[in-house]
Amino acid sequence: MKSFLNVQDLGNLKAALAEAQEIKQDRFKYVEMGKNKTALLVFFNNSLRTRLSTQKAALNLGMNVIVLDVNAGAWKLETERGVIMDGDKSEHLLEAIPVMASYCDVIGIRSFAGLADREYDYSETVYNQFVKYSGKPVFAMETATVHPLQAFADLITIEEHKTCPRPKVVLTWAPHPKSLPQAVPDSFAEWMNAADVDFVITHPEGYELDPRFASNAQVEYDQLKAFEGADFIYAKNWSCPGVTNPDKYGQILDDYHKMMDWTVSARQMAVTNNAHFMHCLPVRRGMIVTDEVIEGPRSLVIPEAANREISATVVLKRILENL
Numbered sequence: 001m002k003s004f005l006n007v008q009d010l011g012n013l014k015a016a017l018a019e020a021q022e023i024k025q026d027r028f029k030y031v032e033m034g035k036n037k038t039a040l041l042v043f044f045n046n047s048l049r050t051r052l053s054t055q056k057a058a059l060n061l062g063m064n065v066i067v068l069d070v071n072a073g074a075w076k077l078e079t080e081r082g083v084i085m086d087g088d089k090s091e092h093l094l095e096a097i098p099v100m101a102s103y104c105d106v107i108g109i110r111s112f113a114g115l116a117d118r119e120y121d122y123s124e125t126v127y128n129q130f131v132k133y134s135g136k137p138v139f140a141m142e143t144a145t146v147h148p149l150q151a152f153a154d155l156i157t158i159e160e161h162k163t164c165p166r167p168k169v170v171l172t173w174a175p176h177p178k179s180l181p182q183a184v185p186d187s188f189a190e191w192m193n194a195a196d197v198d199f200v201i202t203h204p205e206g207y208e209l210d211p212r213f214a215s216n217a218q219v220e221y222d223q224l225k226a227f228e229g230a231d232f233i234y235a236k237n238w239s240c241p242g243v244t245n246p247d248k249y250g251q252i253l254d255d256y257h258k259m260m261d262w263t264v265s266a267r268q269m270a271v272t273n274n275a276h277f278m279h280c281l282p283v284r285r286g287m288i289v290t291d292e293v294i295e296g297p298r299s300l301v302i303p304e305a306a307n308r309e310i311s312a313t314v315v316l317k318r319i320l321e322n323l
């Protein structure tokens with residue numbers, strides 16, 4: 001695997017899920033595989049889970065790890081070509097990438113959407129520059145449009161907790177005071193569409209996800225109706241993807257104070273099939289979900305986060321196998 005961005009990069013999903021369980025039984029089974037190999041993890045944005053779980057995954061495989069926080073100690077990087085660099089950015093990504101690549105064997109990238117220019121974000125400009133100019137395998141640690149390590153961990157968690165062959169999984173928009181990227185819901189939708197689940201998306205009108213991720217998933221604008229009979233509720237906020245309203249890309253469409261009915265609470269969970277609650281974290285309590293639901297017995301947010309180590313170990317192993 002030379003690049004990990006989308007679900008198809010992992011190949012057969014059932015095989016990947018089986019491999020996840022194999023690694024979960026013995027996290028150090030392949031500890032010799034990464035000997036004398038170095039993973040460089042480049043963060044343009046903050047992280048807790050991705051930073052720790054991906055480092056742990058690399059250690060599980062016997063790799064060395066270097067972590068670079070671009071905005072905390074490195075030169076501020078220009079990412080766009082053709083600009084006159086007379087501002088606060090001292091180095092261009094086009095020099096920085098091959099330099100970084102010379103010190104490692106594999107590169108992980110976290111680079112969120114700027115939410116100002118839809119085409120720039122949805123072209124995965126930063127990630128693709130790493131692919132093009134590093135000459136090394138590159139994997140996404142949440143890029144402008146996708147967060148596949150999260151979606152894979154989410155799928156592992158659903159597989160572990162489902163009690164019927166084809167559970168109903170609902171992705172629900174929930175309110176948030178800031179504009180957030182669409183990477184998590186994009187990937188979750190993409191991976192659920194590829195998995196053996198009945199998948200429904202619910203959000204207020206105007207928040208339609210890009211069809212390359214949402215595909216033919218059922219969209220239900222009535223949140224309570226969408227929740228009926230659900231086995232898993234996956235909550236997340238996202239800003240306007242600009243699918244039906246390109247001029248609103250990256251914006252919050254309505255003041256969040258008016259949207260608090262969408263906060264996941266016991267009221268909505270009552271119409272589900274005793275559903276599990278999921279969220280990628282970090283989560284704003286009282287906005288996305290009530291304390292009662294996230295602390296309740298059906299909440300999976302901690303095992304879901306723990307599975308990030310497993311998803312990252314499988315992905316790094318696949319990359320190492322092809323070095």
Ligand code: CP
Nearest residue numbers: 047048049050280281
């Ligand atoms: N879910 C997730 O990616 O968490 P972090 O932003 O803390 O890495």
